[in-house]
Amino acid sequence: MTSATTILVLLVVVALAFDFTNGFHDTANAMATSIATGALRPKTAVLLSGVLNLVGAFLSVEVALTVTNAVVEIQNSDGSPVAGLSRDGGTALLVIVLAGLAGAIVWNLSTWLLSLPSSSTHALFGGLLGATVAGLGWGGVNWAGNGQEIDGLLPKVVVPALASPVIAILVAGLATWLVYRITSGVAARSTEDGFRWGQIGSASLVSLAHGTNDAQKTMGVITLGLIATGHWTDTETIPFWVKAACALAIALGTYLGGWRIIRTLGKGLVEIAPPQGLAAESSSAAVILVSSHLGLPLSTTHVTTGSVLGTGLGRPGATVRWRVAGRMVVAWVITIPAAALVGAALWWLAHALGGGLVGAVVVVAVLAAAAAAMYRRSRTAPVHADNVNDDWRDGPPADAPSRTTVPA
Amino acid sequence: MSHVWELEAAALGQIALAAVVLGAGLPALFALGIRASAWGRGGGAEVAADGGEHPPHPLGRALGTAVFAVVVLVALLGVGFVVASGYGKALSFEHVYPTVVDR
Numbered sequence: 001m002t003s004a005t006t007i008l009v010l011l012v013v014v015a016l017a018f019d020f021t022n023g024f025h026d027t028a029n030a031m032a033t034s035i036a037t038g039a040l041r042p043k044t045a046v047l048l049s050g051v052l053n054l055v056g057a058f059l060s061v062e063v064a065l066t067v068t069n070a071v072v073e074i075q076n077s078d079g080s081p082v083a084g085l086s087r088d089g090g091t092a093l094l095v096i097v098l099a100g101l102a103g104a105i106v107w108n109l110s111t112w113l114l115s116l117p118s119s120s121t122h123a124l125f126g127g128l129l130g131a132t133v134a135g136l137g138w139g140g141v142n143w144a145g146n147g148q149e150i151d152g153l154l155p156k157v158v159v160p161a162l163a164s165p166v167i168a169i170l171v172a173g174l175a176t177w178l179v180y181r182i183t184s185g186v187a188a189r190s191t192e193d194g195f196r197w198g199q200i201g202s203a204s205l206v207s208l209a210h211g212t213n214d215a216q217k218t219m220g221v222i223t224l225g226l227i228a229t230g231h232w233t234d235t236e237t238i239p240f241w242v243k244a245a246c247a248l249a250i251a252l253g254t255y256l257g258g259w260r261i262i263r264t265l266g267k268g269l270v271e272i273a274p275p276q277g278l279a280a281e282s283s284s285a286a287v288i289l290v291s292s293h294l295g296l297p298l299s300t301t302h303v304t305t306g307s308v309l310g311t312g313l314g315r316p317g318a319t320v321r322w323r324v325a326g327r328m329v330v331a332w333v334i335t336i337p338a339a340a341l342v343g344a345a346l347w348w349l350a351h352a353l354g355g356g357l358v359g360a361v362v363v364v365a366v367l368a369a370a371a372a373a374m375y376r377r378s379r380t381a382p383v384h385a386d387n388v389n390d391d392w393r394d395g396p397p398a399d400a401p402s403r404t405t406v407p408a
Numbered sequence: 409m410s411h412v413w414e415l416e417a418a419a420l421g422q423i424a425l426a427a428v429v430l431g432a433g434l435p436a437l438f439a440l441g442i443r444a445s446a447w448g449r450g451g452g453a454e455v456a457a458d459g460g461e462h463p464p465h466p467l468g469r470a471l472g473t474a475v476f477a478v479v480v481l482v483a484l485l486g487v488g489f490v491v492a493s494g495y496g497k498a499l500s501f502e503h504v505y506p507t508v509v510d511r
Contacts, residue, residue: 059491147412150419155412160420167424171431178432182439190446198438205486212490279435286431287423289486292493294426296419 003357004089004229010364011094011225014101016249019218021108022120023053023253026214028261029117029284029304030206033277035388036266039199042257042385048200049207050255056211057247065235067220068097071125071153072132073142079235081228088356090228095350096131097225098360102367103127103343107335109374115260115268115383116331119299124217125157126339134344134351150296161332164287164298168306169313172283176314179275195274202281207254209288210300215250219243259383265305267392268324270312279314280307302332321392430482438479445472 030052031045040048065079074082074093085093104120104127111118132140145151183191222242226232232239266272272280284304291298305328312320346366350359448468485506489499492508500509 056490059495144412150412150415152412155416159416163420167420167427170424171427174428175432175435178436179439182436183442186443186446190449191442194438194442194445198435201480201483205483205490208487208490212493275439278438279432282435282438283427283431285486286434287427289489290426290430291423293489293498294419294422296416296423298423 002089004091004094005231006357007091007094007098007360008225008229008231010360011098011101012222012245014098014105014364014367015218015222015225016245018101018105018108018120018124019215019246019249020253020256021105021112022124022214022218023050023250024256024258025108025112025118025120025253025261026210026300027254027257028265029300030203030210030281031257032262032264032266032304033272033280033308034199034203035262036272037195037199037274037277038389039196039274039277040203042259042262042388045203046255046257046385048204050251052204052207053211053215053254054247054251056208056213057215057250058243059208059212065220065223065238067217068128068224069142070151070156071129071142073140074128074132074136075224079224079227081224085228089230090225091356092135093228094225095355095360095363096135096347097128097221098131099134099347099350099363100124100128100131100343101221102346102363103130103339103341105367106342106370107339109371110338111331111335112258112260113374113378114327114331115264116328117261117265117301117305118328118331118335119161119301120214121217121299122157122161122332122335123339124221125153126336127343129153129336130340130343130345131347133340134347156296157336160291160296160298161302164291164302165306165309167298168283168287168303169310171287172280172307172310173314174310175279175283176276176311179279180315183275192274195278198278199274199281202278202285205285206281206288206300206304209285209292211247211250213288213292213297213300215246218249219246222246257385259385259388260378263383263388263390263392264324264328265308267389269305269308269321269328271319271392272308272311273315276311276315276318280304280311283307283310434479434482437475441472441475441479443472444468444475448472 027046027049031049034040035042035045068075076082081093104123107123108120142152144154150156219238219242223238284307287303288300312318346363350363353359353362448465450462450464492499497508499506
């Protein structure tokens with residue numbers, strides 16, 4: 001095995017690990033509300049979401065080969081690596097992608113440890129951005145495409161990220177208000193079943209859409225590595241094993257369930273009642289599907305978090321914890337730069353060690369050590385299926401709770 | 409450069425509009441279905457205007473079923489859309505009823 005092939009194997013493993021974190025980070029997006037309202041038992045919810053993600057990932061045959069092109073210029077428009085990165089059997093490109101993925105995983109695990117939802121797509125783009133800037137300089141960044149279509153970091157990633165929560169808050173707020181208006185005066189026992197099935201249906205739609213959107217990105221990254229090392233030449237399709245491995249990784253991650261994040265989104269941000277769960281997930285499904293249909297797919301995380309916030313605002317008298325919302329917004333804003341810093345630091349580390357096999361191995365070792373440390377840290381206050389719905393307490397007593405009640 | 413932002417504003421505007429119609433319209437419709445079937449069930453399912461209980465009403469039942477059917481149909485269209493886009497196709501409403509077309 002040449003050293004480039006060995007780095008490729010490391011890249012595949014790290015990419016699948018990223019896909020796995022992508023899965024458990026985003027279980028909350030689809031299932032937090034249904035778990036919080038009791039529409040589904042926690043274990044049932046993550047199983048349903050995992051299966052739908054698996055199905056969704058297999059359903060997406062659209063080639064996501066050019067996924068990195070949205071933010072950096074390490075690929076040509078047909079998916080092949082740019083000239084200059086293919087020397088040493090593609091090692092230069094592999095090390096950039098490897099460092100970028102590792103940066104994305106570190107950020108995903110940090111936000112998970114802090115119980116904060118954050119966009120895995122942003123983490124991936126951030127990591128790649130940092131590693132590319134470190135490796136190729138600022139010229140390697142695709143800031144705004146060619147000016148003729150929506151492409152590049154600002155139009156395709158940053159501006160939609162700012163707009164999507166606003167749209168989601170608006171839609172979910174309106175939906176919540178309407179649902180409460182229409183069903184006011186109807187006895188609770190007559191609405192229970194309806195809202196339960198409404199929540200399950202809308203949450204399932206979000207899970208399915210997530211599988212088709214997110215697993216594709218890792219598939220594209222792995223295939224890029226295969227092309228760079230000459231193991232794959234077809235720029236129209238991806239190998240079946242790549243698709244199957246990514247589908248399994250994201251589904252397993254989803255099934256594991258990011259309970260910390262589920263708890264924040266289902267219990268922490270807003271105290272959710274069944275009608276709000278229905279309104280939030282319907283709004284999320286609508287925004288996600290409509291935006292990918294119109295060619296500007298919005299981040300599932302930003303949309304669902306916005307929807308949950310909107311559903312708190314749309315119901316008179318609902319509790320919205322602005323302190324939690326504030327922490328989330330901070331996490332969103334710093335996701336790309338933070339993942340970029342880690343990605344860049346890891347690229348420099350690999351570069352200092354010769355930029356080849358030794359560097360790649362050390363990057364993976366550092367990643368594994370960081371992951372193990374964060375996992376151990378999480379065990380000091382574990383969140384799992386049995387305590388995910390416990391009453392929310394705002395930090396230690398000194399940490400004054402900032403609850404706001406929306407005036408009726 | 410400015411051309412991109414025009415495209416962007418147009419896309420985001422379209423998304424917002426369509427999302428409001430679907431994302432708020434469907435749950436509202438669903439709530440109507442719940443209201444109608446509660447009316448159809450009668451008894452204490454819905455608080456009557458005079459505060460008393462009202463009798464079951466067959467029209468409410470029919471209305472509730474019809475509304476739920478529409479909601480399920482639209483949700484299935486959503487699934488159809490996910491599947492179609494996965495295969496590089498799109499749903500077209502050119503003929504009013506949806507058809508799968510190449511993108």
